Amino acid sequence: MKRAQLVISVIVAIVLLVVIPLLFLALSPNYNYCAGHQGSYYLDSTDPGATSRLTERINSPTFINLFLYCSSVYVTQNAGALTAFATILLAVVTLALVAIAIAQWTAARRSNEHFQATERAYVKLSHYPPGVQFIQNMGAPHIVMAVQIKNHGHTPAHVSDVYIDSRIVPADQGLPATPLYPQLEGREVAAAFLVANDEFLHRVDLGITNADHAAIMDGTSELYIVGYVDYQDKFGQRHRGTYARAYEPEIDAPPHNVAAAEDFANRNNLTIVSIPQYNDDRPRVWGEGADWT
Secondary structure (H helix, E strand, O other): OOHHHHHHHHHHHHHHHHHHHHHHHHHHHHHHHHHHHHOOOOOOOOOOOOOOOOOOOOOOOEEEEEHHHHHHHHHHHHHHHHHHEEEEEHHHHHHHHHHHHHHHHHHHHHHHHHHHHHHHOEEEEEOOOOOOOEEEEEEEEEEEEEEEEEOOOOOEEEEEEEEEEEEEEEOOOOOOOOOOOOOOOOOOEEEEEEEEOOEEEEEEEEOOOOOOOOHHHHHOOOEEEEEEEEEOOOOOEEEEEEEEEEEEHHHHHOOOOHHHHHHHHHOOOOOEEEOHHHEEEOOOOOOOOOOOO
């Protein structure tokens, strides 16, 4: 990119400083007259400022001498036009330099954006098998699961919050198009510093009612686990990685034979929700999250 810009700059300079002036000389009647008569300089007697015809002849001039002599004649007779041309040329060169500077700045900015996009941290939520489990705690059902928070990028990340919650909705209703994350009373904020490929475990315990548990198991309601991880990358940019999974109760049906017992122990009863905003990594807007103070 820099070599191409240098070549273009050299070409433009040659055109402006060499080719165009030579073209002006080649098209000039005065220069052609001078060159055609081997250096004769002619003042028109009809010119009020001229009192006589002045003839200067160069004896056997070389090409360079002839060129320099006739060029000086041309410059003398066209001083005003050449001054205007020089002014225009200076403006064009200045605009060209500005355009090159803008192009270099744009290229540097794009290069920096590409570098940050490829080298920054990417923190993602996932879960350990089997996904969710239902336990009884003091006569009430609870959803428990183990969530993995891992940095899949190449540079460190500061995790400032992890949010996990359940959504229980009537069957076939699904989740709303835009995720909502209401505040949870008593929720503890999970924070950590993760280098590349580093991770930590976050345990989740969500209470539900007996009626909701029964509806989930008999298929009249659907259970979703939604959440996000807020983090800041090495370059000071704040991000939110979202997470959403749907519970599949039929996967928790006990195996009918011993051979399937191992597969059952490694089962995954949570499937990904195919709504882009629920499984994404996006920049956070100002004030979004708990790490702006």
